[in-house]
Structures are given as C-alpha cells and as structure tokens.
Amino acid sequence: MTHKSSFATAAALGVAVGLAGAATAEENTNRWLTPTMITARAHMFSPQLNFMTFQHMDQMFATRTVAAGDKTWELPEKPVSLEGAYTILGETLDLEGALEKTSTNALLVIKDGAIVFERYRNGSGQNTQFLTFSVAKSYTSTLIGLALNDGLIDDLDDLVTKYLPEMVDSGYDGATIRDLLRMRSGVAWEERYEFGSETQLTKVHDNALVAYRYRWCDYAANESEKGASAPDEKFNYATLDTSVLGCIVERVTGRNGADYMSEKLWQPLGTQSDAYWIMDGPEDVGREFYGAGLAVTARDHARFGLMFLNGGIANGTQVLPEDWVTEATVPDEGYEPTEPGSPVGYQYQWWTETGTDVYMALGLHHQFIRVDPTNNTVIVKISYTAEPVGRDQENAELFGQITARLTQ
Template sequence: MRSFGKWLGRGLLALILAAVVIGLWKREEITRLLAVNSLFSEGKIVRNFSNMNAAFLSIPVPRGNSPTSALPYGPETSLPEDVDRWVKDRDVTALLVLKDGEIVFEDYFLGTGPEDRRISWSLAKSYLSALVGILLDEGQIASIDEPVIKYAPALKGGAYEGATLRQVLNMASGVVFDEDYLDQNSDINRMGRVLALGGEMDDFAAALTETFAKPGETWKYTSIDTHVVGMVVRGATGRSVTELLGEKVIAPLGLEYAPYYLTDGVGTAFVLGGLNMTTRDYARFGQMYLQGGTWEGKQIVPADWVAASTVPSAPVTEGRYDYGYQWWIPKSGQPGEYMARGIYGQYIYVDPARQVVIVTNAADRQFRDNGIDAQNIEMFRTIAKSL
C-alpha cells in the first residue's frame, strides 16, 4: 500500500511537471486565448482597444520616410448639445470632425488620447478595398470579374471556388459563415481563436465548404470574404498586404505614427479587422476619399475606383444600408454619403455634399442593440448639418 502511494505521488508530480512545462511552452498562446475571452469585458474593453498589440501577434505597417501631412485646424466649432450625452451613452473614446479638410472638432474620452493607436475592426475592410483599386489601375489584378482561385489556388475545392473578386468585394460570395459575436461557437469567434492561438487564416478560409446561395445572388455580410480579398491581393502581387498598404496608401498619406496589423501565426495580416492607427490617421484616409482619392495634389487611389466602390453595387434587398466594394451606403438620408463601419462603434463617415468627414472610435458594448446604429448615423448627420 505504501509503494502504491509512493507511485501515485510520483505520478501526480510527473503530471504537475508536465502541465508546468506545457504551460510555459504554450504561454503566449494561452495568454492570447485568455485575452480573446476577456477582450470585450466591461472593465477592460477601453484599454484593450488601444493596446491590441499587447496581447496579439502584430506587425508594423511601414509608413515610409514621408513627413507628416498636417491636418490643419479650422475655427473651433461647438457641436449640438446632445452630442455630449451621445458620447457618454455610446462609450465614445474619440470624436474628430473635418469640415472642408480642416479639423473643427477633436476630443478624446474615457482616459484615451490622440496618440492611441485604436483597433479599426471592420474599418480595415475599406482600406483593403482602396488597395484593390490601386492594383487594378496598375494592372497587377486584371479584373474584379476574375475567379478568386486564379490568385488564391488554395481555395480550390472549397466554398469559394465559384466566386469572383467582385462578388467577395460585394459580400455576395454565398459562403456560409456565422458572424454572431455573442455566440462563442460561431465562425467569427472560432476564427478569433485561430488568430489567438497562432493558426493560419488561409487554412481557415480554405476549410470552408458550405454555401447558402450561388455567388453573386445574395448579399450577406461575411467577414471572411475580406480575408479572401487579401488572399487575392497577395497571390496577384507575391507581396504581403502589410508591405503593399504601407507603400501605396500609408506612406503617401504621411501618417503621424506607423500603424500595425494584428496577424495570424505566420505573419499574415488580419485584413478584415486588425488595422490599428490613431483617430487622426483614420481621418486622413476619410478625407483622401472625400477628395476623390487625392492627397496633397497626388492621386493615391484612382478616382474611378473611389466613385465605383462607394455606391451601391451589391445585391442587397433588406435593411437600412446598401453596400459597395467594402463600403457601406445608407439607403436614405443625405445623398452621396457613405462610410466605413466597424463593431463597437468605429466609423469613418463621409458626406461629400457638405464636405464633412466624421471619425469615431468607441467601446460600445451595446452596439448591436436595436436602433443604436441608426442613432449614430443620425448623430453624424446632425453634426454635419450644424457646421
């Protein structure tokens, strides 16, 4: 009996030592997984959204040697009275308003500041769209009507085999992908765990096999479509999205700080939502689009792509929004307005008629509640009208 106890004790000690060794070996992966599980918790969300590289793999986006392109300040403007209440209710962390290319309002909240590089979430999708337009103009991508498997052969035999680049830009791939952020077992959250544990996003996309409609037939917001756009960009050029975006978009804009992307385990940028930069630098991008793709006299994004990507082209039949090439277009309201839009209250709102760009960052845990998004858009319109 004593020998059995000694054997049992040694066995438990061996298991404990093994657990310690595995814990040390996988410490980074475990840390990232824990970060995913607490990313949106009430006490951590604001800090997390300004420090994503503290918990996830990341890579700098080169900003080049260009001098910073100053955003000029115009006359300081008082915004409508109800803006203060809206900022508080929606856990806004940054609000910046441009009128005629000048900053007329800028403020930061909840302990954040102008130097914070904030997570874009799906604002990043519109940046990738800009890059596609540039590559089309350069001839590196021949046409958006080409099949995605031409440039991303890893997708052969899977759900994306019949889809074209146009269809994935339009979120009309017909691929089954559950985007429920509140369901821990949804595809979007499984994808988040792949990212946290150092897996490969390309493998995740290639493993999808189910479709609910023929490509181009039905619109359904499917974030993994944007990753496939990134696969096409990489396959067409033989270069990373990080390098290309830095060279062709970021460097010409003269950003204040080098942005960074969250990445998977092999360094592939999380293009569907992993871009991080300051609020002012998001504003530079919005202003460049407002100006038809130009910045300080230089054409950055082809004007025809800016125009084509920000008008309705997707087969949307329901809801408050139409969709272009990774840009949202309200179905009613100010003619010509469009926006980049991300979860938890990230927006780049563009009103060409009034020459207004509004950028917000937020940590709004109620962002999915009924009517919240519509309230945000109405607030942007109220601000724009007041200027």
C-alpha cells in the first residue's frame, strides 16, 4: 500500500528515539520521549496502580486542554442516602463494600436533574480529571453531530474519503461516516485488550500512544485493510474507527479537536472544569486520542449525560440538536442488538441496552455514563478494575439496585 502519511517526517522522530535510545528532537518533544516516560506509558494499566494512574494521565502523556468557560451550569443538590445492603454477584455488602468490590474511584448519581449522590475514593475528588477511556467515543460522536449541524459535513452517508482523501486505497475506502459511527466500517480490525502481546490493537497502541512513532490516523491511512465484511454489513468494535471520525472533525473544521470541542460543546455545556485529551504524539505532531483519551471530572461527565437526557439542552441552552440526540442514542431498526442474543446494541458511539431506552458511554476498565430516560437518571461511575472488560454483571446489579432505591 502506498505510504500517504502527512506526518511522515514527524513520525520519524519516534523511530529515531526507540525505547532506549537518546532523543534528538526539540526539548519540549524530548521530555515525552525519555525511556522513563515511555516505560510509564507502557505500564499505565498496572492493576496495582491504575486507581492512581487513571487520575494523573497528564503527567505521562502530552495533552491538549479543552477549556471551560466562565459560565457554569450549576446543578442542584438534593442528597439521598444510598446506604443499605447490596447484593453483588451473590455477596451481600454495604454500600462501601459494593463500591470496593466494583473497584470504584467515583460514583455520581443524578435523579430528576439534581445530584442526589456523590462519592469519591482513593485520593480523588470533585476536581479530579479521570481518564475514562472509550467514554471518549461518545464525545467524539457528538463532535461529528456538531460539525454536521454547522454545515461542515454535508451528510453522514458521505464517504470517508470525501473528507480524508488520504484514506483512498486504505481499509476505509468505501465506508461512510455513518458506518464508522456504528462501528460497521468493514475494516479488518481485532480489538483485543492484551497489552504487551502482538495483537493488532497492541501494535498501534504501543507505536502511537506509548512510543509516539506514528499517529492513529497514519495507521488508518497507511496500513489498514478491508476486512471480510462490507461496510454496514457487520458490527465490529474498532477504536480505529473513532480515531478516523476525530480526524474528519479536524479536517472539516480546520482546527484541532480540543479547540473545536471547547467552543462548541464544553463552554456551552457550562462545564465546571477544563478537560484534556491525551495525545498520540508531542504537541507539534500529535493528535487527540479520539477513541479513548479524554480526561474529565465526574461532575462534567454528569452534565454531558444530563444534556443528552434533556434532549440536547444544558442550562436552558440548546447545545446539541434534539434530532441528533435521538438519532445518536435510539437504535434504528435492524441495528440492535449488535449480534443475535446480545444484551446490547450500538448506535452512534453510544451503547444501548436491549429492551430498554437506556444508553451508555462505556470505557475500558469499567467506566460509565449511564443515561436512563424512563427513570430520569444519569449515573457516572469511574472504575479501576484489574480486568479491562468482563465485569458488566456486577455493575449492572449495582446500577439496578441504586435505581430501585431512587424510584421505589
């Protein structure tokens, strides 16, 4: 495949450094490429320390700030006790025990527009900017919706190559923006979380996020291939798809993702704090890690979820078109579940709960923004599990019992 990367020169600096060599780039770049920093990024998932590393990713990665404005959406507080017995996987626990069992750093619950419960653990607090991994995908989807509303994207059924011509002859040639939003790009991609192995995801993770050798979109343009399924034929969860969506946002706006997000979402949303994106390279070459790299406080995650619950309205302002909220979170016929028998569906980078109107932004190591329109609740849970995936049942049980306490 022809090499088409617009970052070819910049990517070379990562190759020159390697994992143990001396850096030769400018000082501001070099500080992210020392062997110590590269090793730290490679071990960010360490189960003994991830409760802490997930709170401090800005000390290990180059970042870009999403600036908050000077007008905060003040959320009313109506505290409710959630103390009592919880049954998690057959074990009866008190609330603190349930939070410990489910590896919780923060839990925030909104009911009827008010914060009814908020607890922080393990040294975190209201101002902690937590990295919540693929929760970022729901934000990147929202940026696509805003760009569409701004007239910068003509149609979701436009081909990716219309906006990113460097994707011609790549695995993304022939896929539409809507295909990527639904994780149905048809690109050959295997999302296996076995860091330290030789999997496809690990290869890109290690080269882009750990060693800063190339960008995620460079890989998409230069190395991605078509899979066995045609676009829109089959659901296949791919962080690479979201990275390409983020690069479309950059291209059509002519701006970096953080600045566009600040103007169009973060400030109108009335967020309390700045957020930041970790990047797949230093400031002069890196791009926001759109698939899983956004660090946000629990309260601002809650504002984002509440805006969706309110049909795109935040603090009395229509930030996001109501039509987009519906289109992004309500499954179209034939697109839920993701496969026969699955308890979940997938719309525009939001997971849906089969048989209910619940939709969720979900992240690796069990991060949640859970929006429940029927019960008028938003639950934000920020976790640090040892396992990247596979503990859905215990969280579902916790959420179900919290909801029951609030709605009985």
